[in-house]
Amino acid sequence: MRAFAELLDRLSLTGSRNAKLVLLRDYLRVTPDPDRGWALAALTGELSFDSAKPAMIRRAVEARVDPVLFRWSYDYVGDLAETVALIWPGNPDHRPNREPELGEIVDALSTAKRGEVQGLIEGWLDALAPKGRWALLKLVTGALRVGLSARLAKTATAMVRPETASEAPDPAGGEATIALDPVDVSEIEEVWHGLEPPYADLFAWLEGRAERPSPDAPGRFRPVMLAVAIDEAVDFAKLAPADYAAEWKWDGIRVQAVIEAGVKRLYSRTGDEISGSFPDVMNALAFEGAIDGELLVWREGQVAPFGDLQQRLNRKTIDTKTMAAYPAAIVAYDALAVDGEDIRARPLRERRERLEAMVAGHTGDRLHLSPVVAYDSWNALAVLRADPPVGAAAEGLMLKRWDSAYVAGRPKGPWFKWKRDPHAIDCVLMYAQRGHGKRSSFYSDFTFGVWTPEGVLTPVGKAYFGFTDEELKQLDKFVRDHTIDRFGPVRSVRAERDFGLVLEIAFEGLNRSPRHKSGVAMRFPRIGRIRWDKPAREAATIAEVMDLLDAIEGGGGRLAKAG
Template sequence: MRAFSQLLDSLVYTRSRNAKLKLIADYLRATPDPDRGWAMAALTGDLDIPAVKSAAIRALVEERVDPVLFRMSRDYVGDTAETVALLWPAPAGEPAEIDDGSLGLAAVIERLRSLNRVEGPRAIAGMLDHLDSSGRYALLKLATGGLRVGVSARLAKTALANGFGLDVDAVEEIWHGIDPPYAALFAWAEGRGEQPTPADVPVFRPFMLAHPLEDAIVDMADYVAEWKWDGIRVQIVRTAGQTRLYSRAGDDITGSFPDVAAAVRHDGALDGELLVKGAHQGGTLEDGGGAASFNALQQRLGRKLVSAKMQADYPAFVRVYDILLDGTEDVRALPWTERRARLEAFAGALDPDRFDLSAVIDAADFTALEEIRATSRDAAIEGVMLKRRDSPYVGGRRAGMWYKWKRDPLSCDCVMMYAQRGSGKRSSFYSDYTFGCWTEEGELLPVGKAYSGFTDEELKWLDKFVRTNTTGRFGPVREVEKTLVLEVAFDSIHESKRHKSGLAMRFPRISRIRRDKPAAEADRIDTLRRMIG
């Protein structure tokens, strides 16, 4: 456990991507099986310990520490695991860490995975008694699934590949066909075994990604244009009677969309956008419904069980735009034009109630495309994709192959209402801001929350404003004087029953601090409502 906790400490305080890659690679080379496999599962989000929840951890620490002290400390630190790790009082006379193997990483994980929700918290308490603060932090992060140390799943897999001289895309392709602690993967990495080839398993393939277009102008003789849909990117893979849906990060989301998975009848692998049906433009399904806003899709995201009512109220479908496997044939090396012909033929056999084909935009030249893009603000369209006609399908971003040309953001002037500390490196700053707009009756209602778009210097200024203008406290949240105007940029805005204002922004970020503007002159709710769609 000590080596893993030291790795986490080092990752938390390291900003450089290359330094993080080296830290993980060095750990994986130096650590034996199965500890390193469980560490990779934790870093990539493949570790699930259902017996321990954050609420149970808070209840445990409040039995041993003054609850008021804990809550005040949690408010200051900004992270429950770190607060508990620092405050936890070890029993008098107990060693800081016992050395009988019971607190090794694999032993800890196997123990936690064997417990139910009644046994889990008490087992955690016993382990916390025998760990130092670094070990306690690592244990709590493992147990609650909150391992946020600035490492994405892709970065962890890249580190593994770098550490053993493997191709990261090859690692990615076999990842979902093997289970933690990945003994076969490390045997291959060290030359002790063959490369795993999960036969008859619908595994994930790395997505092809796009560069922002920025100020470039492309020749439409070399590129084709499609709409960039505002859903979530998915890969649909069917092999040997099994179907899986993968998110862009490679997460298996089949359980959230069983209706889509059940509609696939033919072997292959498709790339597309997962959407929810609605009465909007932007392409039609055979039943006459187009794509609804992202807000509708959010109702189903992250749900492990989806009721029949939820499926009926928010019917999901996939707008496909590329093909990776045609039956059992890997067609990724073919140029886009040939893959498109294959896709059109494949799509003809798909269930029209759950799948349709993303249309190619008819634009004679780049100027014509620019005009088409400027006039479209459908709720389900984020912008335009440009794909080189001769491009193969390759994982990651390749220069000159695919471009994304997002529509220009909307903006409005809002008033800061509440602030909360950030996490990680921002745990000492009030960096998360809730802002609102005015009703016609003069009431300020929240319309969004943002924690990006400002510089480090602006963050320091905003943090100082919050601290000197606090009017109320609600746990970790501070209410502030309604005097500061923030210009907020956002991609789109939609109706939402979950918010008092009835509105929800998509991707809001702070674009400017309007110290010059009186709060009374900020925008009205009705102004935002007119931006819907």
């Protein structure tokens, strides 16, 4: 457990992507099975403990220390695991002789009854040093916020493969005699859904001790192909319009729908299976193969705003009422496999023909074809991008070379994304909350609002990025200097017509939202600028926000049959 705790601590304090990769690679190379496999499962979200709840941890610590002291400490630190790790007093009379190993903890929690879990956690907290306690609590609560995505963890896993033949272990104990080819992360993603933690067969393959696990399981995930943002000033001069197909970049979530040998699965772009959240879609699909597309809410023949889709995301189960109110569908971009044949290596033009045949032969309203946009010049396409006939449902355009193969990752050249320019409005800072990890000492999560006709502020969004480290310090100081009230971990900041901090908020779109007091929700808000120079009374009004929402929605969300 000590090595895992050290890994989490260093990952949480490291901002560099490459440094994180090296840290995890080195851990996986030297840590024995099964601990390294359980660590990988935890970091990729494949390990969870339903019987361990934050409330249980609070009860445990309040039985050891004064509850008021704990609550004050929690309010100051802002993170449950870190607070408990620091304040836990231990029990010298019952201290175990040694620290538990990661595998021991996983095995114990996997078999323990609910009533036994709190006692197990208390015993481990007694045995561990503060850093180990923090890692334990992050593990059992599933809150491993260390700035490492599941794909980045898989990338580091691919790097476990020795870089030279002399580094490769020999199962017989001698020096390696064969060279091992490098492994790309896409090779791991191809086999990932056929593996089970703690991944002994995966590491055996990476270290040259066994064959690669089979990638041919029906219903498997294919690593997605991604686009790069186009540089209008540079790229268009090098590209010929006739070489590229243009499609709308739909405002939903990228998915992969797979039906093979009776196995039906729906994956997110990162390979997470989300079939259980969309049974209405999966039950209606009827093809043999794998398609790449966008998951959207489809109502009365048109694409609904992204806010409707949000009503269905991040749910393990879904009721019939919600499915009826927010009917989901897939707008298909590409065909990856058809009738048992993998066609990713074929050119887009051929894959498109196969996709059109798949969709044309499909009945019902759950699968649609993303149309090709007709254009004859980049200028003509720019006009469509600025004022798309599909309105709020389109984030911009995709450009794909007609002769491109479907290649995992983000290759430069075959595919480009050309997003619409973001919207921006001036808002007033209203509330602030501490961040997590290396930001736990700073107020870095900011709620902002606009003026109502009554001259008061109503919240319209929350942002926690878009500023530099120096600007974060300035924002944190402003919050501390102008706090007027506290609500648990949240501070209310002075915000009046004649005094307040104006923030220019950039965002991708607006949605109507009855769950929000203002009636609107922002899509991907971020702080564009801190307007130290602007008086608070000159910030936007809710009427201006609603006018912008009406303008965004004015184009509708219908699939344009252009081309």
